[in-house]
Amino acid sequence: MNLTGTLARGAMAGLVSAFIAAASPARAADIAVKIDNFTFNPQQITVKAGDTVIWVNHDDIPHTVTSKTMAFRSKAMDTDDKFSFTFATTGSYAYFCALHPHMTGTIVVEAK
């Protein structure tokens, strides 16, 4: 067995379990969005209704996660602070940083 094969099999197993988790109606997922270098990463992400998105600020400057419609709104997050929101309803949620509004992102919520 070579190393690449091991890694590939490991990755495959990971994908399969992720698929099972997503497909299982009882289990909602936690999805991470990193704030790095004044950007939301990934900038756009699609999740299922019931999933929770967790933002973590990795910058040395505070940021916020502020929905354009005020559907959700974090306090100022200092370095390593987290903010999470559970998306119960389908739709497209545009948000930005209220301190640095050129930072924007979108969460698309699909039905389970």
Added chain:
Amino acid sequence: MTTHDHGDGPSRRKVLECMTWAGTGVLWTISGGVPYSLGLVDEAMAADAKGLTFLQISDSHMGFDKPANPNAKGTLEEAIARIKAIPTKPAFMIHTGDITHLSKESEFDDADKIISQAKLDVHYVPGEHDIIDPDIRLYKERYGRGTKGSGYYSFDANGVHFVGLVNVANLKGGGMGSLGEEQLKWIEDDLKGKSASTPIVVFAHIPLWAVYPQWGWGTEDSAQALGLLKRFGSVTVLNGHIHQVMQKVEGNVTFHTARSTAFPQPAPGSAPSPGPMKVPDDKLRSMLGTVSVTFKLGEQRLAIIDTPLQS
């Protein structure tokens, strides 16, 4: 973009570099809209000591303790100590925002304690870091008395009209700094009846010109505000936010940004983001500093002197 050459040779660009990198203070005079340098700080101080001189400090970021400067309190103390040591007492001081890092009561307390040592009146405008608490309560309680909206106001000193603006409140997703309709209307009313020969100084946190929109370094509706200032013969716009010295001249308007007293930020586009820039310890103080502005009344003449904490 950030500097315009007006055919006055290489001196201007060289001098700008000099200010930023070697930290030498330079006197600027404006004559017919064209800036040229006259000399170093000492000569400038001597030549203009009789006009109205006021100081600008900016971006103190009380509470900031990250690697770019673990002791932002200490460098603010150094800046104030230098201000206290100026032989001719300035008329007052303006602070162009980001007094604190996270709008905490203790951070505002620290700022007040240190800045009050200068024993000068201080006219503040907020930065985005000063208004993160709910309802902007702390900033308004301390500095917002007698101001309009989210904290804008004007005052007069020695025949110069000063206008303090707020371009960090109610920002919209995808945008930059913003003044908003209500404030623009107020500016129009405030300037009504002022003679075109009145020197105007406008100060706000985020630059009122497009320094680098990719990083949000500009104000969406600044063109409308500048339109209202067009008829005035001498307009000086002082900003902070970008933690470095930049100057631009457009007609009768001189735009100038101040250094921070807390930490430097990278030149536009020179880094992946505008976040705090870590420089070698022995270089930090050459990239922090304050500004002194002098008007010699009776002449259309203005001098802006950037002084680093360490030259």
